[in-house]
Amino acid sequence: MNRPRKPFLPLILVFVVLSAFFISGRTLLQRYGFSQDLLIMGNIFLFFISIGSFLLAQRGLRNKNPHAFVRSVYGSIMMKLFLSLIVAFIYIATQRKALNKPAFFTLMGLYLVYTFIEVAALTRQLRSRPQS
Secondary structure, eight states, X not given: OOGGGGGGHHHHHHHHHHHHHHHHTHHHHHHTTOOHHHHHHHHHXXXXXXXXXXXXXXXXHTSSOHHHHHHHHXXXXXXXXXXXXXXXXXXXXXXXXXXXXXXXXXXHHHHHHHHHXXXXXXXXXXXXXXXX
C-alpha cells in the first residue's frame, strides 16, 4: 500500500521545505526584494501542476505500448509548460509596473527543480518496471 506514495515523497519534501522557508523567511525575503506572496502562490501552483503532470506520465508508464508512454510524457511536459506560461503571462500582463523580478525568476528556477524531480521519479519507476 505504501508503494504508490513513494514517488511523490521528493516532490512533497521540496514543497514543504520551500513553503516553510517562504512563510518563515518573510523579513529575509523582503530585505532582498522578493514578494513572499508570489513565491508562496507560485510554489503551490508548481507543486500541483507537477503532481498532475506526474500522474499523466505515470498513467502512460503503466501502458504496455512504449509509444503510449512517450506520448503521455510529452503530453505531461507540454501541459506543464503551457499552463506555466499562461500563468506567467497573466502575471506579467496584470503586474506590468509592479512585477517582482526576483520572485519571478526564482519561480522559473523552481519550475526546473520540480521538473527534474518529476523526471527522476519517472525514470526510477521505468527502470524498476518488470520487462515484458
